[in-house]
Amino acid sequence: MSRRRRNVSVPRPFLKWVGGKGQLLDPLLRLVERAGEFGRYHEPFAGGAALFFELYRIGGLGRKHAYLSDTNERLIDAFLAVQQNVDRVINRLKAHRALHSKDHYYAVRGEVPDGLIERGARIIYLNRTCYNGLFRENSKGLFNVPFGRYENPLICDEENLRAASMALTHAKVEVRPFGSVLEEVERGDLVYFDPPYDPLSRTASFTAYEKTGFGRDKQQELAAVAKALTDMGVKVILSNSMTPFICKLYADHFMIDEVLARRHVNSRADRRGAVSEVLIRNF
């Protein structure tokens, strides 16, 4: 991969997502470089798709086909809307911007529109204006984040949305579970897995499972998929938290590097700070 950074600042993720990869981007890019030549690019836990956009921005994907998927339908709606008709998404966001207020926010939050473009613009608007800027749903799949009090939220970042739409030209974007990547890949492809992280404590583990439904059984299933991809000649990169469980799961067939990431998710200020994460690879 060419590491020549193109002198452009876009595209960047147009949604702020839980587990967004901002800080891990440099070590991840070094790994992609180390992977050498690859065929197509797959991100089966897309979220904000930070690595995909970064690779595209620096010219590391060229015209390669990319496969972005996630089980979150609202998220995929936003990607599809930006991919298929960015002009209409921008128009909808400008309309939201003109009406923006606490009342408008709750009105938009309370109703899911029928059309794809409207649904996509709704998610981008809520993501830009909600408390903490994080998309979060309750157990019934409803977006339940309160209004965020921002002075001047950037509701319609037109330049970035257009660049993201361009980046998505060669991408297949779908709602599907991670295991289906096995049906899409070809030998020589590159897959980046960024699953919900294995929690660092037992209490956190319980809460996390309640929220994401991604427990240790799913982590085991994922490790089996990563192993099957290895056997198929596919290059795999995976990020996760550094827990004994994860290290053991990948110890036999993968290389594991520790990286430090600053996290700001802990509500207790004294517990914020650097946490160890792992980057796992099969090459």
Ligand SMILES: C[S@@+](CC[C@H](N)C(=O)[O-])C[C@H]1O[C@@H](n2cnc3c(N)ncnc32)[C@H](O)[C@@H]1O
């Ligand atoms: C850690 S986030 C990914 C963050 C992303 N790399 C970014 O840069 O923003 C994990 C994602 O996995 C998705 N997810 C959870 N369970 C899944 C499953 N079984 N299959 C596919 N995606 C899943 C969630 O919806 C979430 O978007």
